[in-house]
Amino acid sequence: METIKIEKKLCTCCMDAHEVKIVREKDHTIFKRVMVEYEAVYEYCDRADEYLETGEMISQNDLAMKNAYRIAMKLLTAQQISDIRKKYQITQNDLAKLLGWGEKTITRYESHQVQDMAHDTILRKIDADPEWFLAILEERRNCFPEMAYLKYHNAALQVFEGDRDKYLRKSILAQYAKYCHAELCNGGMNVNLDKVVDVIRYYANSGRVISLYKVKLMQLLWFADFLSYKRRQSSMMGLVYTALPMGAVPIAHRSIINLKGISYEEIEYEDKTGYRFIGDQNGSYPFLSDEDKHLLDIVIEVCGSDTKDQIVKRMHRERAYQETKLNDIISYQFAQDLFIDEVP
Ligand SMILES: [Zn+2]
Known part of the structure; x- marks a missing residue:
């Protein structure tokens, strides 16, 4: 148990005002038939020797558990999904719309809902393949206001451009490989x-x-x-x-x-x-x-x-x-x- 901070407050455990520790603890649970280990945050009342979760902690601990599950199952974490989306500068609703998913799908994936394998594969493909992003954006162009379309288009072009340099370097290095010694x-x-x-x-x-x-x-x-x-x-x-x-x-x-x-x-x-x-x-x-x-x-x-x-x-x-x-x-x-x- 690691103490993060100590706060003097009304302890909802013993209903007395005293110094309450906020602690981080290794925890584990079974989620979707998988044993998941994760780090959880609790309040600790040393008088009653009991742990307690505030509403915010319940939510945070749930997210930590789901992310640990995602890592164990080799799925993208909520943060990785958010990073992919931000790379293309697209909103949660618009990315869902682009992929033809329910409007709140990405919003949920970036928090507590764990994506299924099929959606995970699609998100990885979007991440790795800006050309594909551009192609589906073109197909669904009418779904977006012109300003939004242009913004996403430019962002994807930039990602594409960055990748182009990566491939260009690989091809140059391939031509130099035989001279390496x-x-x-x-x-x-x-x-x-x-x-x-x-x-x-x-x-x-x-x-x-x-x-x-x-x-x-x-x-x-x-x-x-x-x-x-x-x-x-x-x-x-x-x-x-x-x-x-x-x-x-x-x-x-x-x-x-x-x-x-x-x-x-x-x-x-x-x-x-x-x-x-x-x-x-x-x-x-x-x-x-x-x-x-x-x-x-x-x-x-x-x-x-x-x-x-x-x-x-x-x-x-x-x-x-x-x-x-x-x-x-x-x-x-x-x-x-x-x-x-x-x-x-
Ligand atoms: Zn207490």
Whole structure:
């Protein structure tokens, strides 16, 4: 028995005014033929050595018992149901309506009524699959006022967007999986996408990198990783680069530039699309060390004002590029000869 607090009041047990303890106790009961253990809160009269529940405690203890049952049965708890609903910023009644359930169903599930297995499965699916949420919202669009529909739609899109980044990262990591023990491919470090995002943001925010288009960005990433390997025997981001006619290009570069946190604008030319990377005015880079930033500053100082042609030429002068066959992986062993590092 754990005492939570002590209150002087009229004790409804012995009908005398005295200090009454509020205590927390392990309790158990059989609910739906399952033995459930849970923590209950009671008043305790030490004169009569008796426990007592106020109306509020009865309700709270009932909820604690039902939640313990839900956990034992691997069902969502009331709080988890509420969290799923809040993720989509939808009201209890509207979520019930969206799912075609009785109007008060969700309200009851978020308190004392334990959901059945079928409804539990549907709530989990809603949680895991924002695309499905959007699809049924579209189907039932007429059930909601326009304002509510738009609010739920936007919230679900945001959830969807968050998931998109998760899948994008998985697909990039899958493409890098085979290099995980190949030091000369990844510079002795497994790819770190948080760092990749921060490095690109650092370049875009620096104000000292002119016209940061994709080809230039790819070279700046390469210089950062190779300079880091030369100085510290470890690359900065763990990217693996192949030699293409325009220079070094990391594996999965198309996916990398779409990671959350990286912004670019698309510029349409007659025959192709250009990607110009833009800063986010946020000067915080939680995944970069001071040493990382120092190395990036060196790269910026040397190449920041390069035009695209200049940086491509700069890359073509590097021994690492010259010694690598087209479409092959550029080995980090060439970092020792890095030309950029010789520039005063
Ligand atoms: Zn008493």
